[in-house]
Amino acid sequence: MxxxxxxxxxxxxxxxxxxxxxxxxxxxxxxxxxxxxxxxQPRDFFLGKERVNVLIVGKDYNRDARGMPYTKNARADTIMLLSLDLAKRQAAAVSVPRDTYVVAPDGVGGKINGTFSRGGVELLKQTLERTFGLEIDHHAVIKDTAIKNIVDALGGVWVETIDEMHYDDNWGGLHIHLPKGRQFINGEQAVGFVRFREVNTYKLDRWGNRVPIYPVKHSKEEGDIRRTERQQQLVRSIAQQATTPQNLLRLEAIADVVFREVETDLSRPQILALGVRLGRSGLGDLQSTTLPGQGGYFGGAYYYNLDRERSQALVDWLLKGDEAAGRRLVRVNVYNASRLGGVARATAGRLGQQGYRVQRTDTAREASEVSRVVYKQAAFEARAREIQQFLGIAELHKDPDSPEEADVIVTIGKDLGQRMLASGR
Known part of the structure; x- marks a missing residue:
C-alpha cells in the first residue's frame, strides 16, 4: 500500500x-x-468579469500588378464577435456579413468591412459597439497566413461540407477542390474552405480571354451566409483539435504559431486563462450564428441590410447573456398532426407564456403518432431542446434544409395531443 x-x-x-x-x-x-x-482564478485576469467579448477580424487580400498579396489598407474579410461566459463556461459567436450596411462613428455610410480599411480595428470596434450597444473588451486580428499555418500546426482539422466546392483563381493563387461530406483537411484546404463564395462561371483561354462555362454546376456552399457558417465551423474545429492528447503535448509550439499569426491585445496569461476556464467543451460546443438580414443592390453596389430587431435580439442573447431576448428571437411554428382539436393553439399559448414568439399554428398535412421538434440552425439548438423538454417531446432533429420560415418547428403528434387533453391543457 x-x-x-x-x-x-x-x-x-x-x-x-x-x-x-x-x-x-x-x-x-x-x-x-x-x-x-x-x-x-482565471477571472482575475479580466478585472473580475464574468463575460468577455472579443472582436475577431480576418484581413482581406489585396494584390499588386504582379498578383502578389499585400494587406496594407485591406478590408475586413471576416468579422466575428466571440463572447466567452467565464461563469457558465460557455462560448458563443456571432458573424457579421462583411457587406453589412452601417453608418460608422466617422459619419461615413457603407459596408462595414470598409471601416477596417479606413480606421483599423478601433473604428470597426466602435462601429459595432455603437450599432448594438455592446461592450467589446478585446480584439484579435488574424493575418492572411494564419489559417494555413495554424491548421498545419495542429496537424489538420475535421470539417463537413454540404456540397462539393470547386473554384480556381490563377491570378490570386486560390484553388479550391473539396468534396461533399466530412473530411480531414490541411492548412491550404482550410483557406479554401473559409474563402469559397462561388463556383467558376468562366475560364480563361490561352490568350487570357474569359470564356463562359456552360452549364454551370452551382454549389449549395455558395454565398456569404454559408461562408460565415463555415468560418464558425472552422473555429469550433480548431478548438477541438487543439485539445486532442497529441496536440496538448505540443501546446507550446502551437501557441508560438498562434502568436505569430494573430495581432491581439490579449496577453498570453489571458488567453491561457480563457482556455483553462472554458476547456474543450466550452469552445468545442460553440454556439454560432450570423446576423439576420437580406442582401440586395443599391446604386449598383451589393449591400447586406440587417433585420435590426432580430439582430439586436440575437446580440442581446448570445453576446450579453439575455435569455429572455433569446426566447423572443426564436420564430416558432406549431402544427397539429394529432387530429385532435385545439392542441396546436393550446401549445402556442403555453410557449407564449414562456416568452417564445409563435408566428404560426396550423394543421399538419399528414397525421403522426409521434411528436417532434425540428430546428434549422445550431444557434437555436439550445432553445429547441428547451422547448422539447418543456413540452415533453421525445424527438429532436436538426434540418437546415427545412422550407419552413421558422427557426423551430413543433409538430404535435397523437402522443402529446392525448396527454394534453387528458390533463386539460
Whole structure:
C-alpha cells in the first residue's frame, strides 16, 4: 500500500512538472504564482468579469500588378464577435456579413468591412459597439497566413461540407477542390474552405480571354451566409483539435504559431486563462450564428441590410447573456398532426407564456403518432431542446434544409395531443 502511494505521488509530481513546463511556456515563462492564478482564478485576469467579448477580424487580400498579396489598407474579410461566459463556461459567436450596411462613428455610410480599411480595428470596434450597444473588451486580428499555418500546426482539422466546392483563381493563387461530406483537411484546404463564395462561371483561354462555362454546376456552399457558417465551423474545429492528447503535448509550439499569426491585445496569461476556464467543451460546443438580414443592390453596389430587431435580439442573447431576448428571437411554428382539436393553439399559448414568439399554428398535412421538434440552425439548438423538454417531446432533429420560415418547428403528434387533453391543457 505504501508503494502504491509513493508511485501515485511520483506520478502527480511528474504531471505537475509537465503542466508547469508546458503552461509556463505558453504563458511566456510566467511565475508559479501567476500559473496558480491562471488555473484557480482565471477571472482575475479580466478585472473580475464574468463575460468577455472579443472582436475577431480576418484581413482581406489585396494584390499588386504582379498578383502578389499585400494587406496594407485591406478590408475586413471576416468579422466575428466571440463572447466567452467565464461563469457558465460557455462560448458563443456571432458573424457579421462583411457587406453589412452601417453608418460608422466617422459619419461615413457603407459596408462595414470598409471601416477596417479606413480606421483599423478601433473604428470597426466602435462601429459595432455603437450599432448594438455592446461592450467589446478585446480584439484579435488574424493575418492572411494564419489559417494555413495554424491548421498545419495542429496537424489538420475535421470539417463537413454540404456540397462539393470547386473554384480556381490563377491570378490570386486560390484553388479550391473539396468534396461533399466530412473530411480531414490541411492548412491550404482550410483557406479554401473559409474563402469559397462561388463556383467558376468562366475560364480563361490561352490568350487570357474569359470564356463562359456552360452549364454551370452551382454549389449549395455558395454565398456569404454559408461562408460565415463555415468560418464558425472552422473555429469550433480548431478548438477541438487543439485539445486532442497529441496536440496538448505540443501546446507550446502551437501557441508560438498562434502568436505569430494573430495581432491581439490579449496577453498570453489571458488567453491561457480563457482556455483553462472554458476547456474543450466550452469552445468545442460553440454556439454560432450570423446576423439576420437580406442582401440586395443599391446604386449598383451589393449591400447586406440587417433585420435590426432580430439582430439586436440575437446580440442581446448570445453576446450579453439575455435569455429572455433569446426566447423572443426564436420564430416558432406549431402544427397539429394529432387530429385532435385545439392542441396546436393550446401549445402556442403555453410557449407564449414562456416568452417564445409563435408566428404560426396550423394543421399538419399528414397525421403522426409521434411528436417532434425540428430546428434549422445550431444557434437555436439550445432553445429547441428547451422547448422539447418543456413540452415533453421525445424527438429532436436538426434540418437546415427545412422550407419552413421558422427557426423551430413543433409538430404535435397523437402522443402529446392525448396527454394534453387528458390533463386539460
Amino acid at each position: 505504501r508503494i502504491v502511494r509513493w508511485v501515485l505521488l511520483l506520478a502527480v509530481l511528474v504531471g505537475v512538472g509537465w503542466v508547469y513546463k508546458t503552461v509556463s511556456g505558453v504563458a511566456g515563462n510566467a511565475s508559479p504564482a501567476t500559473l496558480f492564478r491562471i488555473v484557480q
